[in-house]
Amino acid sequence: MSYANLYEAPGPRGVRRNRLLTVVVAAALLAVAAFVYVRFDDKGQWAAEKWTPLLRGDVWATFILPGLAGTLSAAVAGVVLAALFGIVFAVARLSEHRWIRLPAAAVVEFFRSVPLLLLIFFAFFGSYVLIGVNISAFAAVVFGLTLYNGSVIAEILRAGVLSLPKGQREAAYAVGMRKGQVLRLVLLPQAVKAMLPALVSQFIVLLKDSALGLIVGYDELVDRGLNGIAANFSNVIPAAILIAGIFIVINLALDRLAHRLGQSS
Amino acid sequence: MEALLTEGGTILAAFWMTVRLTAVSALGSLVLGTVLTAMRVAPLGALRTAATAYVTVLRNTPLTLVLLFTGLGIGANLGLELSDDIATNNFWLAVIGLTAYTSAFVCEALRSGLNTVSVGQAEAARSLGLGFVRTLALITLPQAFRAVVAPLGSILIALTKNTTIALVVGVSEASVRMRELIETYGDQVIEIFLGFAAGFVLLCLPMGLLFGWLSRRMAVAR
Amino acid sequence: MFGRSLYAVFAVAALSLTATACGGQAAASNASIVDKAKNDKKLVIGVKADQPGLGLRTPDGSFTGFDIEVAKYVAKQLGVEPSGITFKETVSANREAFIEQGQVDMVVATYSITDARKQKVSFAGPYFVAGQDLLVRADDAALTGPEALNGKKLCSVAGSTPAQKVKTEYAKEAQLQEERTYSSCVDRVLGGQLDALTTDNVILAGYAAQHPGKLKVVGKPFSTEKYGIGLKKDDTAGRKAINDALEKMFADGSWTKALQASVGASGFAVPQAPQLERY
Missing domain, CATH: 3.40.190.10 (Periplasmic binding protein-like II)
Incomplete structure (x- = not known):
C-alpha cells in the first residue's frame, strides 16, 4: 500500500491496541447490520416467499433477462454514439478556427450542464412538437445518453490530446502529415489510450444512467426487473437488492477490463 | 414563453429546492467522503475493508436504486422518521441518499489526491512525532484537498444534476416541475425545456468556472 | 493500427445502429x-x-x-x-x-x-x-372516506391528478406523498408509514386482492373515470x-x-x- 507511510509499523503494544480496535469496529458494524436485519425482519422482508421468486427460472426469463437486454442495448448504443459525438466535438474544440471552436464549446458546455433526466423528458415529449413524430422510449434514452456522455467524453479526449507532449504533433508534421492525419493517426489514438481509465468510468456512469429510462417507460432492468417482479410478488426490497447486485457485478467487470487494457498497452 | 412567465414563481421555488438539496448534500458528502478516505488509509484492516466495500457498492449502483433504498429501506422499513411533515421527511431522505452516493465519489477523488502528496511530507510529520490522525488531518489531507479541487468541482456539478433523481423519493424539485408543466402546456415543450435547461446552466456553469479558478489558485506548487 | 481499427469499429457500430433505428416496422396498409x-x-x-x-x-x-x-x-x-x-x-x-x-x-x-x-x-x-377511492390497512376503521383524511398521509403515483383533487376538494390538511409506482405506495401503507393510497377503485381492488386480510378498499368512490x-x-x-x-x-x-x-x-x-x- 502506498499509504503505509502515514503511520509507523505498530510495536507490540500497538498491535494489541489495533487488535482491540478491530474487534470494536467489527462489533459496531455488526451491530448496525443486526439492527437493519431485525427491523427488516419485523416487516417481513426476509420472508422466504419474497426471496424464492428471485431464484425461479421463469422470473429471470420474463423480467430480469429482457430488462438486462434493454439496459445493455441502450448502454451500447449510447456508448457508440457518445464516443462518436465525443470525438467530433473534441476535434471541433481543438480546431484552429474560432468559428468552429466556439460553437462546439457552447454545445459541449450546455449538454454538460443539463441533467440527463431533463434531456430524456424533452426528447420523449418534445419530439412531436419538434419533428412531428413521437420517438420511442429507446430513442429518447439513447438521445439523452449520447448528448450528455458525449460532451463529457469530448472533454476527456480534449484533455488527453492537450496532455500529449508537443513533440508528437511536431514530429507528425515533420514527416509530412496533414492536419487531419496528425489528429487522426497520431494524437487521438494516444489520447484515447492515456484517458482509458477516465473513459471507462464514464462508460460505467452511462450504464448506470440508462436506469433513468424508467422515467419514460423504457423497458430496462430497473423498470422491467424491479417493478415487474414487485408487482407480482410485492417484494420491492429483495428485487432491488438483486438488481443492484447485477449492476455492481457488471460494473466491476468493466472496471477489471479497463485495468487489464490499461496494463497491456 | 407564457408557461414560463405565469409559472415563474413555482419554477423558482422548484429550483430553490434543487439548490437546497445540492448544498446540504454537498456538505454531507464532503464530510462523509473525508471520513471514508481516512478510513481507507487507516491502520485498521477492518476500517479499510468496510470503507472499500462501501465505496465499491455505492459507486456501482445506479442512483435511482440508492434513492429507492433510502426511501423504502430507511423510510418504510427501518421506520426512521426524520420529520412528521412528509415534505421535510422526503427532503432529508433525499439528502441521505444523495450524500451516501456522492461521498463514494468524493472518497475516490480524495484518495487519488493523497497519492499526489509526496512521501516525504508524511515521513517528516511522523519524525516530528505526529500520529496517524494528526498526520492525516494536519499534513496530508489539506494538501490532498488542494490537489483535487477540480475533480471535486466536477462532483459538485454532477450532484447538482443528480438532484433531479430525487423525484424517486417524492421530492418535488426542478425536474418534477418541468414534467408537470410539459403535461399542462403540451404546446410549449421547447420553451419549457430551454427555460429549465437555462436554469441548470446558470447553476452549473459558474460552479465550473469557480472551481477551475480555485484549482489554479490552490494548486500546490512543486 | 490501434487508431484505424478503432475507427473501423465505430463506423460499423454506428452504421448498424442507424440501420436498426431507421428500419422500424414495415408500414401497415390496413386502414382500420x-x-x-x-x-x-x-x-x-x-x-x-x-x-x-x-x-x-x-x-x-x-x-x-x-x-x-x-x-x-x-x-x-x-x-x-x-x-x-x-x-x-x-x-x-x-x-x-x-x-x-x-x-x-x-x-x-x-x-x-x-x-x-x-x-x-x-x-x-x-x-x-x-371511481377514485382509497386503499387502507384492513384494521383501519377511522378512515372512512376522503373527508377523514385531514392530518393523514396519502400516497399517490407521481404526475397523477387524483391526489391533488383529494387535497383541494376534501381534505386540505392531508399530506401527500408521491411515489413512482403503486407497489411502492402499497409497501408504505402496509408498513404503516402512510395511511392511504388513492387511485381508481378497481386498481386498488387488485392490490387488496394481492394482500387479503391486510388491505381493504374503503368503497366510497368520489369521482368517475x-x-x-x-x-x-x-x-x-x-x-x-x-x-x-x-x-x-x-x-x-x-x-x-x-x-x-x-x-x-x-x-x-x-x-x-x-x-x-x-x-
Whole structure:
C-alpha cells in the first residue's frame, strides 16, 4: 500500500491496541447490520416467499433477462454514439478556427450542464412538437445518453490530446502529415489510450444512467426487473437488492477490463 | 414563453429546492467522503475493508436504486422518521441518499489526491512525532484537498444534476416541475425545456468556472 | 493500427445502429383495425404490465387481469384468436404515442376517456366505470372516506391528478406523498408509514386482492373515470366494431365473469355493466 507511510509499523503494544480496535469496529458494524436485519425482519422482508421468486427460472426469463437486454442495448448504443459525438466535438474544440471552436464549446458546455433526466423528458415529449413524430422510449434514452456522455467524453479526449507532449504533433508534421492525419493517426489514438481509465468510468456512469429510462417507460432492468417482479410478488426490497447486485457485478467487470487494457498497452 | 412567465414563481421555488438539496448534500458528502478516505488509509484492516466495500457498492449502483433504498429501506422499513411533515421527511431522505452516493465519489477523488502528496511530507510529520490522525488531518489531507479541487468541482456539478433523481423519493424539485408543466402546456415543450435547461446552466456553469479558478489558485506548487 | 481499427469499429457500430433505428416496422396498409384483424389474424394490444387484477405480466411471460380478458374478448369478436395477440406494455406517458405511431393497434390499459385525449386518439367503450377511492390497512376503521383524511398521509403515483383533487376538494390538511409506482405506495401503507393510497377503485381492488386480510378498499368512490379502448383517431369502423364486441360481452355474462375472476377476491362488489358512449 502506498499509504503505509502515514503511520509507523505498530510495536507490540500497538498491535494489541489495533487488535482491540478491530474487534470494536467489527462489533459496531455488526451491530448496525443486526439492527437493519431485525427491523427488516419485523416487516417481513426476509420472508422466504419474497426471496424464492428471485431464484425461479421463469422470473429471470420474463423480467430480469429482457430488462438486462434493454439496459445493455441502450448502454451500447449510447456508448457508440457518445464516443462518436465525443470525438467530433473534441476535434471541433481543438480546431484552429474560432468559428468552429466556439460553437462546439457552447454545445459541449450546455449538454454538460443539463441533467440527463431533463434531456430524456424533452426528447420523449418534445419530439412531436419538434419533428412531428413521437420517438420511442429507446430513442429518447439513447438521445439523452449520447448528448450528455458525449460532451463529457469530448472533454476527456480534449484533455488527453492537450496532455500529449508537443513533440508528437511536431514530429507528425515533420514527416509530412496533414492536419487531419496528425489528429487522426497520431494524437487521438494516444489520447484515447492515456484517458482509458477516465473513459471507462464514464462508460460505467452511462450504464448506470440508462436506469433513468424508467422515467419514460423504457423497458430496462430497473423498470422491467424491479417493478415487474414487485408487482407480482410485492417484494420491492429483495428485487432491488438483486438488481443492484447485477449492476455492481457488471460494473466491476468493466472496471477489471479497463485495468487489464490499461496494463497491456 | 407564457408557461414560463405565469409559472415563474413555482419554477423558482422548484429550483430553490434543487439548490437546497445540492448544498446540504454537498456538505454531507464532503464530510462523509473525508471520513471514508481516512478510513481507507487507516491502520485498521477492518476500517479499510468496510470503507472499500462501501465505496465499491455505492459507486456501482445506479442512483435511482440508492434513492429507492433510502426511501423504502430507511423510510418504510427501518421506520426512521426524520420529520412528521412528509415534505421535510422526503427532503432529508433525499439528502441521505444523495450524500451516501456522492461521498463514494468524493472518497475516490480524495484518495487519488493523497497519492499526489509526496512521501516525504508524511515521513517528516511522523519524525516530528505526529500520529496517524494528526498526520492525516494536519499534513496530508489539506494538501490532498488542494490537489483535487477540480475533480471535486466536477462532483459538485454532477450532484447538482443528480438532484433531479430525487423525484424517486417524492421530492418535488426542478425536474418534477418541468414534467408537470410539459403535461399542462403540451404546446410549449421547447420553451419549457430551454427555460429549465437555462436554469441548470446558470447553476452549473459558474460552479465550473469557480472551481477551475480555485484549482489554479490552490494548486500546490512543486 | 490501434487508431484505424478503432475507427473501423465505430463506423460499423454506428452504421448498424442507424440501420436498426431507421428500419422500424414495415408500414401497415390496413386502414382500420377491423381490416388488420381480418387480413392478418394478428393484433398488437397495449396493456399495463404492473397492475395486479387489471394488467399484470406474470413470470411465465403471459398477461392476466380484467383488461386482458376484455382485450381477448374484443379480439376474438374481430376474428383474432388469443394466439394471434401480442401484448405490449404501455405506461401512462406513452399510450397516445403508441397509438399514433401504430406501435399498437389498440390500447386496453385503464385508459380514462377524456376530452384532451380525444384530440389525439379515439375511444370505444367505456367498458368499465371506475371511481377514485382509497386503499387502507384492513384494521383501519377511522378512515372512512376522503373527508377523514385531514392530518393523514396519502400516497399517490407521481404526475397523477387524483391526489391533488383529494387535497383541494376534501381534505386540505392531508399530506401527500408521491411515489413512482403503486407497489411502492402499497409497501408504505402496509408498513404503516402512510395511511392511504388513492387511485381508481378497481386498481386498488387488485392490490387488496394481492394482500387479503391486510388491505381493504374503503368503497366510497368520489369521482368517475370511464375506461375506454383507445385506437387511431380516424378509425370509425374500428370503433363501431369494438363497441359491438363490448355490447356482446356485457350481454352474455362474460364481462361479469371476467371482473369477478380478476378482482373479486378482494370483496370488490361487481357493478352493472356501463352504458356505451358511441360517437
